[in-house]
Amino acid sequence: MFVRMETFKTYFALVIDECVMIGLNSIFLVSLVSTFIGAVTTVQTAYNLVSPLVPDYIISTVVRDMTVLELAPTIIGVIYAGKVGSSIAGGLGTMRITEQIDALEVMGINSASYLVLPKIIASILMYPMLVILAGFLSILGGYFAANITGIMTTAEYEYGLRYGFIEYMVKFALIKSYAFAFLIASISAFKGYYTEGGALEVGKASTSAVTSSVIAVLIADYFLAEMLLTK
Numbered sequence: 012m013f014v015r016m017e018t019f020k021t022y023f024a025l026v027i028d029e030c031v032m033i034g035l036n037s038i039f040l041v042s043l044v045s046t047f048i049g050a051v052t053t054v055q056t057a058y059n060l061v062s063p064l065v066p067d068y069i070i071s072t073v074v075r076d077m078t079v080l081e082l083a084p085t086i087i088g089v090i091y092a093g094k095v096g097s098s099i100a101g102g103l104g105t106m107r108i109t110e111q112i113d114a115l116e117v118m119g120i121n122s123a124s125y126l127v128l129p130k131i132i133a134s135i136l137m138y139p140m141l142v143i144l145a146g147f148l149s150i151l152g153g154y155f156a157a158n159i160t161g162i163m164t165t166a167e168y169e170y171g172l173r174y175g176f177i178e179y180m181v182k183f184a185l186i187k188s189y190a191f192a193f194l195i196a197s198i199s200a201f202k203g204y205y206t207e208g209g210a211l212e213v214g215k216a217s218t219s220a221v222t223s224s225v226i227a228v229l230i231a232d233y234f235l236a237e238m239l240l241t242k
Contacts, residue, residue, distance in 0.1 A: 012128045015121040025129035026136075033095050033130070034137030040094060041087055041141050042148055048082055049074060049149030050156035057162045067163040071171030074153040079180045083146035084187040085232050088195065091138060092224035096199035099130055100220035103203030104213035112204070127200040134196035135189060142188040183239055190231050195224045 016022070056070045103126060106112050115122040150172065157163050163171075202220035206212050 012121075012124045012131075014124070015119075016124050016128075017120070021125075022129060022132075025125070026132050029129045029133030030137050032098070033133050034141065037091065037094055037137075037141060038144070040090065041145050044090055045083065045087065045145035045149040046152035048086065049078060049152030049154075052077055052082070052149070053153035053156045053162065054160065057157075057160075066167075068167045068171035068174060070163060071150075071153065071157070071168040072174050075150060075172050075176070076180070078146050078149040078153075079184050081232075082149055083142050084184045084191060085228065087142060087145045088138075088188075088191040088228045089225050091141070091191070092195045092199075092221050092228065095134070096195050096220045096224045097217040099196065099199040100203035100206075101213055101217045103127075103200060104206035104216040107204065107206045108209055108213060123204065127197075127204060130200055131193065131196045134192040138192035138195075139185055139188040142184060146184065183235075186239065187232065187235055190235060191228050194227045194231060198224045198227055 052074050053070060056073045057067075060070060060073075103112075106126070112122045112126070115125060154165075154168055157168050158165060199220040202216045202223065203213075206216040
């Protein structure tokens with residue numbers, strides 16, 4: 012991807028277009044899923060914490076930790092792989108079988124650099140922002156669920172969010188988001204770029220891209236936790 016590159020202006024325009032497709036077009040789905048994940052997590056945590064010895068504010072503490080450490084970066088990563096990963100693989104696969112990639116090579120353009128690099132850069136730029144948005148909306152969804160159902164008061168929910176907070180958890184979530192963004196974009200681009208056959212193979216490439224990306228995200232999630240959280 013880093014040989015026979017085009018001008019910076021060309022890549023800048025391509026990256027902006029990919030950011031719109033990858034990031035802005037995913038905001039609605041990410042917002043919807045993360046809000047309801049936070050609400051459901053709050054309700055289910057309250058249902059399981061029935062001991063009078065456990066204060067109510069622990070519910071929002073659990074929601075905060077689950078959201079920051081796992082729900083925002085990893086669950087949204089699975090959804091991101093399904094939406095963005097399949098789109099990347101399908102788009103590149105279609106270009107491959109319709110010989111558009113071959114046409115770029117004939118014109119002397121490095122097709123891997125021109126088509127794949129902007130997608131990976133845009134993914135690395137936009138996915139951490141989606142994770143931040145997902146974390147905020149998940150906690151907000153938990154707040155609304157707690158107030159609507161009467162599980163706890165606003166003061167208790169806010170106190171639980173601040174109780175025992177470790178700033179490193181946010182850094183860890185962002186580290187995971189950058190890793191997941193690279194894995195999903197690169198795996199999906201690889202599957203699509205090297206598609207062979209016809210329209211049926213494009214569908215198979217998209218399915219394979221999603222499956223491989225999800226597996227890679229889960230494996231990376233485990234190893235990052237081992238490396239960055241264990242002492």
